[in-house]
Amino acid sequence: xxxxxxxxxxxVPPPExxxxxxxxxxxxxxxxxxxxxNAAAFVGLAAVVTVIYVLQNVGTRxxxxxxxxxxxxxxxxxxxxxxxxxxxxxxxxIVISLAFALLAFIAQIGVQRAAIRSTQGVPPTFSExxxxxxxxxxxxxxxxxxxxxxxxxxxxxxxxxxxxxLLQLGPYYILDKGLSVGEAIKASYTAVSKNVGPALMMTIxxxxxxLLGGLFFGLLTLVTLPFAALFTAHMYRQxxxxxxx
Numbered sequence: 001x002x003x004x005x006x007x008x009x010x011x012v013p014p015p016e017x018x019x020x021x022x023x024x025x026x027x028x029x030x031x032x033x034x035x036x037x038n039a040a041a042f043v044g045l046a047a048v049v050t051v052i053y054v055l056q057n058v059g060t061r062x063x064x065x066x067x068x069x070x071x072x073x074x075x076x077x078x079x080x081x082x083x084x085x086x087x088x089x090x091x092x093x094i095v096i097s098l099a100f101a102l103l104a105f106i107a108q109i110g111v112q113r114a115a116i117r118s119t120q121g122v123p124p125t126f127s128e129x130x131x132x133x134x135x136x137x138x139x140x141x142x143x144x145x146x147x148x149x150x151x152x153x154x155x156x157x158x159x160x161x162x163x164x165x166l167l168q169l170g171p172y173y174i175l176d177k178g179l180s181v182g183e184a185i186k187a188s189y190t191a192v193s194k195n196v197g198p199a200l201m202m203t204i205x206x207x208x209x210x211l212l213g214g215l216f217f218g219l220l221t222l223v224t225l226p227f228a229a230l231f232t233a234h235m236y237r238q239x240x241x242x243x244x245x
Contacts, residue, residue, distance in 0.1 A: 022198035022238050028205075030244060031230035034118050035223070041124040042226035045111045048129065050221045052104040108225070109138060109175065115229035116176045119237050121245030137174045141181045145170065165203055166192050172236045191239040202235045 035042055110129025118124060145167055152160030169191055170184040179187060192199040206228050213224035237244045 022195055022235070024198055024201055024205075024235070027202075027231050027234035027238065030234050031227050034230050035226055038118070038124050041126075042111070042114065042230075043222050044126065045107075045114055045124060045129060046222045046225040048107045049104050049111065049225060050218055052107060053218055053221070105139075105142070106135070109135070109171075111225055111229045112171060112233070113175050115226070115233040116172060116236075118230060119233050119242075119244045134174050134178050137178070137181060137184075138171055141170050141174055141184055144181055144185070165199070168192065168199075168203065169232075169236055169239070172233065176236075191236070195239050198235065199239070202232065206232060 107129055110126070113128040113131070114124035117128070145164075148167070149160045149163045152158075152163045154160070167185055167188045169188040170181075173179045173184040173187045174181075209224045209228045209231075213221040234244055
């Protein structure tokens with residue numbers, strides 16, 4: 001697994017002086033234009049993720065059916081049968097969900113890689129989905145990200161939301177610059193905390209886009225997933241005062 005940080009590829013420190021103006025409209029417009037000019041490739045990349053999610057839903061549907069059937073058992077025998085069925089199905093559903101979630105997770109990395117490279121003028125290709133460069137760091141970061149966010153949610157909900165908000169750009173720093181997990185956490189925190197307003201707008205827009213993608217059996221994900229990745233990649237470049245091609 002290629003997991004070496006390329007020399008000279010650390011985050012560019014912001015220049016001295018006033019904070020730059022973050023142009024959300026420019027990010028939205030660029031994301032639309034770049035998606036339209038590479039629609040086939042981006043839809044193809046997103047289709048892999050969408051198919052995985054559909055298969056995941058099909059694989060866990062049996063548990064949903066059992067839960068519905070056992071919601072009102074009529075006899076002690078039915079209660080026992082439902083308990084046994086729910087136990088076995090729950091284990092199978094968890095295994096299936098984890099397996100497909102991992103596949104979707106890895107496939108989604110390809111969309112993010114393609115979006116990042118698009119900011120450099122590189123057309124998206126399916127090779128983005130199969131490269132393992134920085135995969136280990138990315139997975140480790142997402143595990144740490146999930147643990148910190150979950151602990152925050154358990155404590156008082158708001159701390160978890162703050163964690164998710166401040167550390168959301170970490171994966172982009174890893175895929176783009178090959179940073180370590182600790183460096184990516186620090187870089188994301190710095191970028192977001194120095195651009196709270198635009199970062200909040202970016203987060204809200206991404207949440208709305210993801211909710212939209214869940215409509216019509218998730219088919220809209222074919223469009224919303226690439227758009228969200230492109231939009232976030234452009235904002236990521238702006239936060240780092242880096243050019244977008």
